Amino acid sequence: MKCQKCAERAAIHMRQHKLALCAEHYLEWLPQRTQRFIEKYRMFGPDDRILVAVSGGKDSLSLWDVLLRLGYKADGLYIGLGIDGGIAYSAQSYEKVLRFYEDRAQAHPGLRLEVVDVARLYGASVPEAAHISNRGRGKPCSVCGLIKRHIMNRVAYDGGYDALATGHNLDDEVAVLMQNTLHWQTGYLARQAPVLEATHPGLARKVKPFCRFYERETAAYALLRGIDYIYEECPYAAGSNTIYYKELLNQLESARPGAKLQFYLSFLEAKESGLFDAVREEVVLNPCTKCGQPTSAPGECAFCRLWERVNAYKAEGRPVRVPA
Protein backbone atom coordinates (compact mmCIF):
# COMPACT_ATOMS: atom_id res chain seq x y z
CA MET A 1 0.00 0.00 0.00
CA LYS A 2 1.27 3.47 -0.93
CA CYS A 3 1.11 6.77 0.91
CA GLN A 4 -1.64 8.85 -0.67
CA LYS A 5 0.48 11.98 -0.44
CA CYS A 6 3.83 10.88 -1.83
CA ALA A 7 3.50 7.28 -3.07
CA GLU A 8 6.16 6.03 -0.62
CA ARG A 9 5.46 2.82 1.30
CA ALA A 10 2.55 3.45 3.70
CA ALA A 11 3.13 2.91 7.42
CA ILE A 12 -0.51 3.12 8.43
CA HIS A 13 -3.87 2.60 6.77
CA MET A 14 -6.83 4.25 8.46
CA ARG A 15 -9.79 2.43 6.99
CA GLN A 16 -12.33 4.77 8.59
CA HIS A 17 -10.80 7.68 6.64
CA LYS A 18 -9.88 5.60 3.57
CA LEU A 19 -6.42 7.07 4.04
CA ALA A 20 -2.95 5.50 3.94
CA LEU A 21 0.13 7.52 4.88
CA CYS A 22 3.88 7.00 5.09
CA ALA A 23 5.68 7.65 8.38
CA GLU A 24 6.70 11.17 7.43
CA HIS A 25 3.26 12.29 6.32
CA TYR A 26 1.54 10.56 9.23
CA LEU A 27 3.73 12.48 11.66
CA GLU A 28 2.53 15.69 10.00
CA TRP A 29 -1.09 14.60 9.68
CA LEU A 30 -1.78 13.75 13.33
CA PRO A 31 -0.66 17.10 14.82
CA GLN A 32 -2.57 18.96 12.07
CA ARG A 33 -5.74 17.05 12.94
CA THR A 34 -5.13 17.67 16.64
CA GLN A 35 -4.93 21.40 15.97
CA ARG A 36 -8.19 21.17 14.03
CA PHE A 37 -9.94 19.48 16.95
CA ILE A 38 -8.53 21.99 19.45
CA GLU A 39 -10.06 24.77 17.34
CA LYS A 40 -13.29 22.98 16.46
CA TYR A 41 -14.14 22.24 20.09
CA ARG A 42 -12.65 25.56 21.33
CA MET A 43 -10.34 23.76 23.74
CA PHE A 44 -7.73 26.48 24.22
CA GLY A 45 -5.87 29.23 22.42
CA PRO A 46 -2.25 29.78 21.44
CA ASP A 47 -1.42 31.80 24.56
CA ASP A 48 -3.08 29.51 27.08
CA ARG A 49 -1.11 27.47 29.60
CA ILE A 50 -1.94 23.77 29.42
CA LEU A 51 -1.28 21.06 31.98
CA VAL A 52 -1.02 17.60 30.39
CA ALA A 53 -1.71 14.64 32.68
CA VAL A 54 0.95 12.09 31.75
CA SER A 55 1.05 8.47 32.85
CA GLY A 56 3.98 7.20 30.79
CA GLY A 57 1.59 5.55 28.32
CA LYS A 58 1.37 6.13 24.58
CA ASP A 59 -1.62 8.46 24.61
CA SER A 60 -0.53 10.98 27.19
CA LEU A 61 3.12 11.14 26.08
CA SER A 62 2.04 11.48 22.44
CA LEU A 63 -0.35 14.24 23.42
CA TRP A 64 2.36 16.13 25.29
CA ASP A 65 4.68 15.68 22.31
CA VAL A 66 2.06 16.94 19.83
CA LEU A 67 1.14 19.99 21.93
CA LEU A 68 4.80 20.95 22.23
CA ARG A 69 5.30 20.46 18.49
CA LEU A 70 2.29 22.69 17.85
CA GLY A 71 3.94 25.39 19.96
CA TYR A 72 1.67 25.30 23.01
CA LYS A 73 2.91 26.09 26.49
CA ALA A 74 2.22 22.62 27.83
CA ASP A 75 3.61 21.39 31.14
CA GLY A 76 3.30 17.82 32.40
CA LEU A 77 1.76 16.37 35.54
CA TYR A 78 2.78 12.90 36.68
CA ILE A 79 1.00 11.24 39.58
CA GLY A 80 2.97 8.49 41.32
CA LEU A 81 0.33 5.93 42.29
CA GLY A 82 2.63 3.44 43.99
CA ILE A 83 1.51 0.46 41.90
CA ASP A 84 3.95 -2.41 41.74
CA GLY A 85 2.03 -5.42 40.44
CA GLY A 86 5.23 -7.45 40.20
CA ILE A 87 6.56 -5.27 37.39
CA ALA A 88 7.37 -2.06 39.29
CA TYR A 89 4.65 -0.46 37.18
CA SER A 90 4.71 3.02 38.71
CA ALA A 91 8.51 3.15 38.91
CA GLN A 92 8.76 2.20 35.23
CA SER A 93 6.12 4.67 34.12
CA TYR A 94 7.79 7.49 36.05
CA GLU A 95 11.11 6.68 34.41
CA LYS A 96 9.49 6.98 30.95
CA VAL A 97 7.89 10.31 31.81
CA LEU A 98 11.08 11.71 33.31
CA ARG A 99 13.14 10.70 30.27
CA PHE A 100 10.56 12.22 27.94
CA TYR A 101 10.69 15.47 29.90
CA GLU A 102 14.50 15.58 30.13
CA ASP A 103 14.81 14.96 26.37
CA ARG A 104 12.67 18.02 25.65
CA ALA A 105 13.52 20.40 28.50
CA GLN A 106 16.40 22.03 26.66
CA ALA A 107 14.44 22.69 23.48
CA HIS A 108 11.54 24.14 25.48
CA PRO A 109 12.88 26.58 28.09
CA GLY A 110 10.58 26.86 31.07
CA LEU A 111 9.02 23.44 30.46
CA ARG A 112 7.87 21.95 33.74
CA LEU A 113 7.08 18.47 34.98
CA GLU A 114 4.98 18.47 38.15
CA VAL A 115 5.30 15.25 40.11
CA VAL A 116 2.91 14.25 42.87
CA ASP A 117 3.82 11.10 44.75
CA VAL A 118 0.65 9.90 46.44
CA ALA A 119 2.30 7.80 49.16
CA ARG A 120 4.80 10.50 50.05
CA LEU A 121 2.21 13.26 50.15
CA TYR A 122 -0.73 11.47 51.74
CA GLY A 123 0.82 8.53 53.61
CA ALA A 124 -0.27 5.49 51.57
CA SER A 125 -0.04 4.26 48.00
CA VAL A 126 -3.19 3.90 45.89
CA PRO A 127 -3.38 0.09 46.37
CA GLU A 128 -2.88 0.51 50.13
CA ALA A 129 -5.55 3.21 50.33
CA ALA A 130 -7.90 1.00 48.32
CA HIS A 131 -7.35 -1.93 50.67
CA ILE A 132 -7.89 0.15 53.80
CA SER A 133 -10.95 1.96 52.49
CA ASN A 134 -12.46 -1.29 51.20
CA ARG A 135 -13.79 0.50 48.13
CA GLY A 136 -13.96 -1.08 44.68
CA ARG A 137 -14.54 -4.77 45.46
CA GLY A 138 -10.88 -5.76 45.68
CA LYS A 139 -9.72 -3.54 42.80
CA PRO A 140 -8.12 -0.18 43.43
CA CYS A 141 -9.51 1.41 40.24
CA SER A 142 -12.27 3.46 41.84
CA VAL A 143 -9.96 4.81 44.57
CA CYS A 144 -7.33 5.46 41.90
CA GLY A 145 -9.82 7.47 39.84
CA LEU A 146 -10.93 9.47 42.87
CA ILE A 147 -7.34 10.31 43.84
CA LYS A 148 -6.23 11.18 40.31
CA ARG A 149 -9.23 13.42 39.62
CA HIS A 150 -8.65 15.31 42.85
CA ILE A 151 -4.92 15.80 42.30
CA MET A 152 -5.26 16.72 38.63
CA ASN A 153 -7.89 19.31 39.43
CA ARG A 154 -5.92 20.75 42.33
CA VAL A 155 -2.62 21.06 40.47
CA ALA A 156 -4.28 22.52 37.35
CA TYR A 157 -6.38 24.97 39.34
CA ASP A 158 -3.75 26.05 41.85
CA GLY A 159 -1.15 26.34 39.09
CA GLY A 160 -3.38 28.76 37.18
CA TYR A 161 -3.51 26.57 34.07
CA ASP A 162 -6.15 27.41 31.47
CA ALA A 163 -6.88 23.76 30.78
CA LEU A 164 -6.05 20.29 31.98
CA ALA A 165 -5.48 18.04 28.94
CA THR A 166 -5.83 14.26 29.15
CA GLY A 167 -4.88 11.67 26.56
CA HIS A 168 -8.32 10.13 26.13
CA ASN A 169 -8.64 8.70 22.64
CA LEU A 170 -11.73 7.72 20.67
CA ASP A 171 -11.61 4.11 21.88
CA ASP A 172 -11.70 5.36 25.48
CA GLU A 173 -14.60 7.65 24.66
CA VAL A 174 -16.71 5.06 22.82
CA ALA A 175 -16.06 2.42 25.50
CA VAL A 176 -17.48 4.78 28.13
CA LEU A 177 -20.25 5.83 25.75
CA MET A 178 -21.23 2.21 25.17
CA GLN A 179 -21.32 1.44 28.89
CA ASN A 180 -23.38 4.51 29.65
CA THR A 181 -25.73 3.79 26.75
CA LEU A 182 -26.29 0.17 27.74
CA HIS A 183 -27.18 1.30 31.25
CA TRP A 184 -29.01 4.43 30.08
CA GLN A 185 -26.91 6.59 32.35
CA THR A 186 -28.38 9.72 30.84
CA GLY A 187 -26.78 12.01 33.39
CA TYR A 188 -23.32 10.71 32.44
CA LEU A 189 -24.19 10.85 28.73
CA ALA A 190 -25.16 14.51 29.12
CA ARG A 191 -21.74 15.26 30.60
CA GLN A 192 -19.50 13.30 28.21
CA ALA A 193 -17.79 15.75 25.85
CA PRO A 194 -14.43 16.79 24.36
CA VAL A 195 -14.44 19.76 26.76
CA LEU A 196 -15.63 19.86 30.35
CA GLU A 197 -16.08 23.47 31.29
CA ALA A 198 -15.03 24.83 34.67
CA THR A 199 -18.60 25.31 35.79
CA HIS A 200 -17.82 26.05 39.44
CA PRO A 201 -15.18 28.00 41.33
CA GLY A 202 -12.29 25.65 42.12
CA LEU A 203 -12.84 23.45 39.04
CA ALA A 204 -10.24 23.26 36.29
CA ARG A 205 -11.32 23.18 32.64
CA LYS A 206 -10.71 19.72 31.15
CA VAL A 207 -10.03 18.97 27.49
CA LYS A 208 -9.38 15.87 25.39
CA PRO A 209 -7.52 16.87 22.20
CA PHE A 210 -7.11 13.21 21.09
CA CYS A 211 -10.79 12.30 21.48
CA ARG A 212 -11.23 11.68 17.76
CA PHE A 213 -8.17 9.52 17.19
CA TYR A 214 -8.40 5.75 17.27
CA GLU A 215 -6.15 4.14 19.83
CA ARG A 216 -4.13 2.46 17.07
CA GLU A 217 -3.45 5.93 15.66
CA THR A 218 -1.99 7.26 18.90
CA ALA A 219 0.03 4.06 19.28
CA ALA A 220 1.30 4.40 15.71
CA TYR A 221 2.26 8.01 16.38
CA ALA A 222 4.22 7.03 19.51
CA LEU A 223 6.03 4.25 17.64
CA LEU A 224 6.86 6.39 14.61
CA ARG A 225 8.04 9.30 16.77
CA GLY A 226 10.22 6.96 18.78
CA ILE A 227 8.48 7.85 22.03
CA ASP A 228 9.59 5.44 24.71
CA TYR A 229 6.32 4.65 26.49
CA ILE A 230 5.32 1.94 28.94
CA TYR A 231 4.01 -1.06 27.00
CA GLU A 232 2.84 -2.89 30.08
CA GLU A 233 -0.76 -2.48 31.05
CA CYS A 234 -1.64 -1.36 34.57
CA PRO A 235 -1.66 -4.68 36.49
CA TYR A 236 -5.15 -3.91 37.75
CA ALA A 237 -6.61 -3.25 34.28
CA ALA A 238 -6.81 -6.95 33.33
CA GLY A 239 -10.43 -7.97 32.92
CA SER A 240 -11.69 -4.41 33.19
CA ASN A 241 -15.01 -3.41 31.66
CA THR A 242 -13.21 -0.90 29.48
CA ILE A 243 -11.10 -3.58 27.80
CA TYR A 244 -14.16 -5.75 27.30
CA TYR A 245 -16.10 -2.97 25.59
CA LYS A 246 -13.09 -1.93 23.53
CA GLU A 247 -12.74 -5.47 22.20
CA LEU A 248 -16.42 -5.65 21.36
CA LEU A 249 -16.34 -2.32 19.59
CA ASN A 250 -13.26 -3.32 17.64
CA GLN A 251 -14.99 -6.47 16.42
CA LEU A 252 -17.66 -4.18 15.06
CA GLU A 253 -15.01 -1.89 13.59
CA SER A 254 -13.32 -4.80 11.89
CA ALA A 255 -16.53 -5.70 10.06
CA ARG A 256 -17.70 -2.11 9.58
CA PRO A 257 -14.77 0.29 9.26
CA GLY A 258 -15.67 3.64 10.74
CA ALA A 259 -18.31 2.26 13.11
CA LYS A 260 -16.57 3.60 16.23
CA LEU A 261 -16.05 7.04 14.78
CA GLN A 262 -19.65 7.16 13.56
CA PHE A 263 -20.93 6.13 17.00
CA TYR A 264 -18.99 8.92 18.69
CA LEU A 265 -19.73 11.64 16.14
CA SER A 266 -23.44 10.78 16.03
CA PHE A 267 -23.51 10.99 19.81
CA LEU A 268 -21.88 14.43 19.79
CA GLU A 269 -24.33 15.60 17.11
CA ALA A 270 -27.29 14.26 19.10
CA LYS A 271 -26.03 16.11 22.16
CA GLU A 272 -25.51 19.26 20.16
CA SER A 273 -29.07 19.07 18.89
CA GLY A 274 -30.35 18.92 22.47
CA LEU A 275 -31.16 15.24 22.88
CA PHE A 276 -29.88 15.24 26.47
CA ASP A 277 -30.97 18.72 27.49
CA ALA A 278 -33.96 17.43 29.43
CA VAL A 279 -31.77 15.22 31.63
CA ARG A 280 -28.95 17.68 32.11
CA GLU A 281 -28.91 18.19 35.84
CA GLU A 282 -27.49 21.27 37.38
CA VAL A 283 -25.19 19.68 39.92
CA VAL A 284 -24.90 21.72 43.08
CA LEU A 285 -21.31 21.81 44.26
CA ASN A 286 -20.02 23.30 47.48
CA PRO A 287 -16.46 23.74 48.67
CA CYS A 288 -15.20 20.85 50.78
CA THR A 289 -14.98 22.00 54.39
CA LYS A 290 -11.45 20.58 54.62
CA CYS A 291 -9.65 21.06 51.28
CA GLY A 292 -11.91 23.59 49.58
CA GLN A 293 -12.32 21.64 46.34
CA PRO A 294 -15.84 21.54 44.90
CA THR A 295 -17.88 18.54 46.03
CA SER A 296 -21.46 17.39 45.70
CA ALA A 297 -21.24 15.88 49.18
CA PRO A 298 -22.25 17.95 52.19
CA GLY A 299 -19.21 18.76 54.34
CA GLU A 300 -16.04 16.96 53.41
CA CYS A 301 -15.37 15.64 49.91
CA ALA A 302 -14.87 11.93 49.18
CA PHE A 303 -11.11 12.44 48.80
CA CYS A 304 -10.69 13.96 52.27
CA ARG A 305 -12.95 11.32 53.83
CA LEU A 306 -10.86 8.60 52.18
CA TRP A 307 -7.61 9.88 53.66
CA GLU A 308 -9.11 10.40 57.09
CA ARG A 309 -10.11 6.76 57.08
CA VAL A 310 -6.75 5.59 55.76
CA ASN A 311 -4.77 7.64 58.26
CA ALA A 312 -6.95 6.55 61.19
CA TYR A 313 -6.40 2.91 60.17
CA LYS A 314 -2.65 3.37 59.89
CA ALA A 315 -2.49 5.21 63.21
CA GLU A 316 -3.88 2.08 64.85
CA GLY A 317 -0.86 0.18 63.52
CA ARG A 318 -2.98 -2.36 61.68
CA PRO A 319 -1.39 -4.31 58.82
CA VAL A 320 -1.92 -3.16 55.24
CA ARG A 321 -2.17 -5.56 52.33
CA VAL A 322 -2.45 -4.46 48.75
CA PRO A 323 -5.08 -5.94 46.41
CA ALA A 324 -3.71 -8.78 44.30
Added chain:
Amino acid sequence: MKVTYRNKEWELPGRMTVRELIRKVGLQPELVLAVRDGQLLTEDTLVEENDHIKLVAVISGGLAASCEGIG
Protein backbone atom coordinates in the same frame (compact mmCIF):
# COMPACT_ATOMS: atom_id res chain seq x y z
CA MET B 1 8.63 -16.56 10.61
CA LYS B 2 8.89 -15.53 14.21
CA VAL B 3 6.00 -13.56 15.69
CA THR B 4 6.16 -12.00 19.15
CA TYR B 5 3.44 -10.34 21.17
CA ARG B 6 3.91 -9.35 24.81
CA ASN B 7 5.46 -12.47 26.40
CA LYS B 8 4.28 -14.85 23.69
CA GLU B 9 6.09 -16.17 20.66
CA TRP B 10 4.96 -18.15 17.59
CA GLU B 11 6.70 -19.74 14.60
CA LEU B 12 4.56 -19.57 11.45
CA PRO B 13 5.39 -21.21 8.10
CA GLY B 14 5.08 -19.59 4.66
CA ARG B 15 4.34 -16.08 3.46
CA MET B 16 1.15 -14.24 4.23
CA THR B 17 -0.26 -10.77 4.75
CA VAL B 18 0.01 -9.03 8.09
CA ARG B 19 -3.76 -9.28 8.48
CA GLU B 20 -3.64 -13.07 7.97
CA LEU B 21 -0.75 -13.36 10.40
CA ILE B 22 -2.61 -11.47 13.12
CA ARG B 23 -5.69 -13.65 12.62
CA LYS B 24 -3.54 -16.81 12.68
CA VAL B 25 -2.19 -16.05 16.13
CA GLY B 26 -5.72 -15.39 17.37
CA LEU B 27 -5.62 -11.61 17.72
CA GLN B 28 -7.90 -8.89 16.37
CA PRO B 29 -6.24 -6.81 13.63
CA GLU B 30 -7.70 -3.64 15.09
CA LEU B 31 -6.00 -4.26 18.43
CA VAL B 32 -2.37 -4.59 17.37
CA LEU B 33 0.22 -2.91 15.18
CA ALA B 34 2.81 -4.96 13.29
CA VAL B 35 6.46 -3.92 13.25
CA ARG B 36 9.30 -5.40 11.16
CA ASP B 37 12.86 -4.12 11.53
CA GLY B 38 11.53 -1.07 13.34
CA GLN B 39 9.10 -0.23 10.53
CA LEU B 40 5.35 -0.12 10.92
CA LEU B 41 3.51 -2.38 8.46
CA THR B 42 0.07 -1.98 6.90
CA GLU B 43 -2.21 -4.99 6.99
CA ASP B 44 -1.80 -5.83 3.31
CA THR B 45 2.01 -6.11 3.61
CA LEU B 46 3.36 -9.54 2.68
CA VAL B 47 5.64 -11.01 5.30
CA GLU B 48 8.19 -13.71 4.53
CA GLU B 49 9.45 -16.94 6.05
CA ASN B 50 12.54 -15.33 7.61
CA ASP B 51 10.89 -12.23 9.00
CA HIS B 52 10.61 -11.38 12.67
CA ILE B 53 7.33 -9.59 13.29
CA LYS B 54 6.67 -7.83 16.54
CA LEU B 55 3.01 -7.19 17.36
CA VAL B 56 2.37 -4.21 19.61
CA ALA B 57 -0.85 -4.00 21.63
CA VAL B 58 -2.72 -0.78 21.10
CA ILE B 59 -5.46 -0.90 23.71
CA SER B 60 -5.15 0.09 27.31
CA GLY B 61 -7.82 -0.58 29.81
CA GLY B 62 -7.66 1.50 32.92
CA LEU B 63 -9.86 4.26 31.65
CA ALA B 64 -13.36 3.50 32.79
CA ALA B 65 -15.39 6.33 34.25
CA SER B 66 -13.84 5.60 37.62
CA CYS B 67 -10.37 5.77 36.16
CA GLU B 68 -10.71 8.49 33.60
CA GLY B 69 -7.58 10.39 34.43
CA ILE B 70 -4.71 9.59 32.23
CA GLY B 71 -3.91 7.48 29.26
